[in-house]
Each structure stands twice: as structure tokens, then as C-alpha cells.
Amino acid sequence: FSDGNGRVGRSLLVLMVYKLHGHSMPWLYMSAFFERFRDEYIENLFKVSTEGAWSRWIEFCLRGVIAQARDSIRRCDQIHQLRRTFLESIPSPSSRTHRIIQGLFTSPVVQAASIAQKFEVTYPTAKADIDRLVEAGILREMPKVFPRTCFAPEIMKIAYGEPIDEEAD
Helix, strand or coil, X not given: CCCCHHHHHHHHHHHHHHHHCCCCCCCCCCHHHHHHCHHHHHHHHHHHHHHCCHHXXXXXXXXXXXXXXXXXXXXXXXXXXHHHHXXXXXXXXCHHHHHHXXXXXXXXXECHHHHHHHHCCCHHHHHHHHHHHHHCCCCEECCCCCCCCEECHHHHHHHHCCCCCHHHC
């Protein structure tokens, strides 16, 4: 390709790890590491092209795999702890409330209409469930969005926040 070889290569790396290790889904994304160490990434790619410095490139990539794997483990641990915290923060949770919270870890954005449909309850019941999660600090309303839409900011922060793996630096 005239452009996009890096994206294709990163995608192939993710798919190779996914396939070779029998994971249920791809989980190792190298783009964050490569972006964080962009100058070194570009320099190493250039050295492969100009000097055939494959060992240096492979070492850089392996360092990235280790950093991204550690970051994934850290995020999984944080999400696991957050799930426990959420479930413990609702006094007398119903089985539906429990399932709504569990669902936030798959899709952290909700609307009353979708909750009503998914759990086959009335709209007012779904709205009350969401209000309860807002009051507990689990959900936050998205401003200026109609229909009313809420999201779980702590899940978003863990999932999309910056990595903190000092050992990769």
C-alpha cells in the first residue's frame, strides 16, 4: 500500500496473537505503544528498510507486546474490581439491577428504552433503574443528548484511559 502499511501490520499482529494463542477475542493492541514511542517506532522501521536491522525491530515489538500485555492485565484487574464495587454499591440490588450493571461492562452506554426492551419492563421501570444507578454514581447522564442517555464514566476511564506502564519507558 502507498499508506497504511503500519495499520495493516499492527492489525495482523493482533490477529496472529489472537489466533495462535486461542483467545476468545483479540485483546493485544499495539497502536497505543507505537504511538507512545512514535519516534522510536519510525526510527526502527527506517533502520529495517535501510540497514536490515530486524533484531532491533523485533526487540522493540517484543517490548511493546510485554507493555501492552501488562497494561491489559492491569485494566482487567481494575475492571474486575470495579464490577465488585458497583455490585456492592447498590443497596438491595434486584436481579435486573445486577444484570444491568453486568451489561455495562459490555456496553457502558444505556438508554431507558433499550433497558425496557432488553428486560421486558415498562419504560418507567427502566428509567427508575437507570435513576438508581445514577444516584449510586455508577452512571452519569450525557449532557445535551436526546433521548436521555447515560454512561459509566469509570468503565470508560479504565477502558480508554492512558496506559501507566513505567517499565516500558
